[in-house]
Amino acid sequence: MKRNGAVKDIMVDIFDFPHIPYWFTIRQAMEILKRVSSGKEKAVVADTILVFDEKYNYMGMIRPKDIVIGLEPAILKKTEWTTGGMVEVSRDAQHVSEEALASIAERMFGEDAKKQAETQVNKIMSSSKISVSPDDSPAKAAYLMAHHNLSFIPVLENKQKLVGMLSMPAVFNWVSAVVLE
Amino acid sequence: MERLINREDAQKLYVQLYEILRGKIENVDWAVDSQIPTEEDLCKTYEVSKATVRLAVSELARQGYLRCQQGRGTFVCKRIIPEGISMLTSFKENMIDAGVTFSTRVLAQTIVMPIDDLDIKLNIPEDKHVIYIKRLRSVDEEPVLLQETYMPHDICPLPLEEDLESNSLFDVLEKKCGVKITSVQDYIGIAYLNEEEGRLLGLSEGSAALLLEQLFYSGKKRVMYTRSVKRPDRFKLFVELERKT
Numbered sequence: 001m002k003r004n005g006a007v008k009d010i011m012v013d014i015f016d017f018p019h020i021p022y023w024f025t026i027r028q029a030m031e032i033l034k035r036v037s038s039g040k041e042k043a044v045v046a047d048t049i050l051v052f053d054e055k056y057n058y059m060g061m062i063r064p065k066d067i068v069i070g071l072e073p074a075i076l077k078k079t080e081w082t083t084g085g086m087v088e089v090s091r092d093a094q095h096v097s098e099e100a101l102a103s104i105a106e107r108m109f110g111e112d113a114k115k116q117a118e119t120q121v122n123k124i125m126s127s128s129k130i131s132v133s134p135d136d137s138p139a140k141a142a143y144l145m146a147h148h149n150l151s152f153i154p155v156l157e158n159k160q161k162l163v164g165m166l167s168m169p170a171v172f173n174w175v176s177a178v179v180l181e
Numbered sequence: 182m183e184r185l186i187n188r189e190d191a192q193k194l195y196v197q198l199y200e201i202l203r204g205k206i207e208n209v210d211w212a213v214d215s216q217i218p219t220e221e222d223l224c225k226t227y228e229v230s231k232a233t234v235r236l237a238v239s240e241l242a243r244q245g246y247l248r249c250q251q252g253r254g255t256f257v258c259k260r261i262i263p264e265g266i267s268m269l270t271s272f273k274e275n276m277i278d279a280g281v282t283f284s285t286r287v288l289a290q291t292i293v294m295p296i297d298d299l300d301i302k303l304n305i306p307e308d309k310h311v312i313y314i315k316r317l318r319s320v321d322e323e324p325v326l327l328q329e330t331y332m333p334h335d336i337c338p339l340p341l342e343e344d345l346e347s348n349s350l351f352d353v354l355e356k357k358c359g360v361k362i363t364s365v366q367d368y369i370g371i372a373y374l375n376e377e378e379g380r381l382l383g384l385s386e387g388s389a390a391l392l393l394e395q396l397f398y399s400g401k402k403r404v405m406y407t408r409s410v411k412r413p414d415r416f417k418l419f420v421e422l423e424r425k426t
Contacts, residue, residue: 015334019292019310032294035307054289054315056341 003178007141008134010174011155011164018049022059022122026070029062029121048152050162051125058154058162060127070124071113074104131156134163138174141166186227194229195236201227202237206246206257216254217247245417259414284322285346288381289315292334292341302396303333304403310334312341314350317381320415324382328409336360336404360399368394372410382412391416 018032029049037047049062069075131154132141145153145168155164184204186197202223205211218226223234238255241247249255293313300307314330330350332340337358340350354360372378372392379386390410397405 015310018294018308020294021289021291021313024293024296028296031296036294049294052291054291056291 005138005174006134007132007136007138007155007166008164010138010170011134011166012170014050014162014164017165020049020051020062020121022051022053022120022125024121025118026067026121026124027117030067030117033064033067048165049121050165051121051127057160058156059122060125061152061154062121062125063151066124066126070119070121071116072108073116075108131159132166133157133159138166138171142171142175145171186229195233195240198223198227198229198233198237199240202241203246206241211257213257213259215257217257219254284319286317286319287314287345288317289313290341290345293331299331299406302403302406303331305333312338314340314345316345323415324412325415326409326411327378327381328407330405330407332405336402354405360404362397362404363400364398366396366398368392368396370394374410378410382410384412389413 018036020029020032032049033047047064051059051062053059128148128150130144130148130150132144134155134157141153144150145166151168152165154162155166157163184201186194186201188194190197202217211217217223217238220231220234220238223229223238224231227234238247238249242249242255245258247255248258291313292310295303295305295307295309295311299311300309303311305311310333312330312332312334314332316328316330317324318326318328332354334341337354337360339357340353343353343357345353351362355362370392372390373387374382374384374390376386378384378390379388382390384390391413393407393409393411395405395407395409396403397407
């Protein structure tokens, strides 16, 4: 395999992903994920939704993780529920006690999450500014994705028009072909 | 130079008079809410019979240009846009017909996935991308119509990129995409405006508007669905039916 392959040779077409505009709600995004993952043909990659603005400019993506956190923003705030309500107990989630975690888990995804599901997706999407261009080397994509812990990186033409998405497995295939040569 | 009736013209007298009077309204020779000359005056000016004047005036009244008030006279109306919902009458064509200037502002031109029952309306799988176009249309700077259009992306991607403020979507579809609309189904009803629709149309939230939903077919294939909400004081629907012989 040629070491000088380009991003455009291994990227995935954007129409393989569901598209939504930013004003859709978390609930609508969840319904779309449910629908496309149950589709017989599975024409789209079912766990990543691309978010666009009203002029079809790419804004960000939504994955199941973003939705889970979006429904329960407290997850990332490292707070603990007590009978009196939420209190911030620790800056470090690693140190939440088993007991506290059990009590948190019991209350998660209840009525508040249902209300939270009406939030617009632009509030919860991952809107990383990091991207590559179609002619970049996959090695550059590998560097950026590893550094920023990304499973997909958007491929923008002229730093503006979204033309594809590059996945970590595709980058890995390129890397392994080069290294095992 | 005042246009007069031409008796050499093959056109019927009342049709000629209708066109002359309509011109006066459209050119604002006769202002909105002003009283038009009496029947006698019109007979004298145009040298026609009372019956001719009555036919021309009643046709103008029927089309919303004039209103006749018993005992008071006949007045020029604030223009209502008559809407032909017969085959292939697009908004643009209507507007030109009606002689009013309109403008279009594109509020959104992007891609969505089908939600609610859009996949059923367009008869497409749930995971198919749909072009979404939202336009606000104004007459004399006054917003009168909010239109949302959905079309399957795989039929033709061009409507996503074209300038739809100056080009008609029908033209793009028929001339650039080569998709011929062969039939249209219209569903007419009442919509109660949400906050955003009300703000855009200059009406309050919850007020009633005319709702027109249209399904466009090319042969048996559904190619477009539009949902339009219209200011009820600025539109009336008009249906022309022709018996098949």
